[in-house]
Amino acid sequence: MKKVAVIHTTPVTIPTLKKLLTDNRRPDEEEIEVINFLDDSMLPEINRLGHPSEGVKYRLNTLLLLCQTTGADAVLCACSSIGGLVEEGSSLVGIPVFRIDEPMARLAAGYSRIGVAATLHSTIMPTTELIRRKAAIAGKEISIQSTVIENVGNLLAENKGDLYDEMVGEQLRLLLEENEVVVLAQASMARAVERWPEEEKSRCLTSPVSGVEAVRDYLRKKEG
Secondary structure, three states: OOEEEEEEEOOOOOHHHHHHHOOOOOOOOOOEEEEEEEEEEEEEHHHHOOOOOOOHHHHHHHHHHHHHHHHOEEEOOOHHHHHHHHHHHHHOOOEEEEEEHHHHHHOOOOOOOEEEEEHHHHHHHHHHHHHHHHHEEEEEEEEEEEEEEOOOOOOOOOOOOHHHHHHHHHHHHHHHHOOOEEOOOOHHHHHHOOOHHHHHHHHHEEEHHHHHHHHHHHHHHHHH
16 A cells, blocks of 8 residues: 655645545555645745745644655645745655646646636745746746635635635636636635536646646556
């Protein structure tokens, strides 16, 4: 059995990522045990200060070290807002550390006009920077139009999922009118397009499926 430790900054992502990591196992794949670490103090602090504090960096690095003590084969960071910090802290551990948004950003960088949507200000900059970095590596010129969808952050915690989906979906469709694709900068936003027609849905790039698949692909290669 393989182990994957997942770092969350919101409880919303815990069931989704566990299901993606453990379901639809191929006959030749080992089972995956998912170990979740949650610190829901980091995002409020980053958004309050406008940047990651030394305390946030310390707590994240501590979580990375805790992940390693579980005997995990890999670590998955479920939060785009701390993706840059995770890259910095990955040198502290001797196991691979994956950003959930890295495969999504690489795919987005293949387009020329890209929309980026988030419900938190802290997520916009890390996501756009990652996309620009991937585009630069590919030698591609891109334009990015970003937007923060205000006043929806607490709706999921208040069990108002339908209203969340409606408000987020409305803004995503506006971005789609002017861009080839729209990047959903937070894993928790993927639910807003789940019931969309496939033609629209395919133009919204989400991180959970592609991010998890990158981890599972690594584990498959490790088994081989």
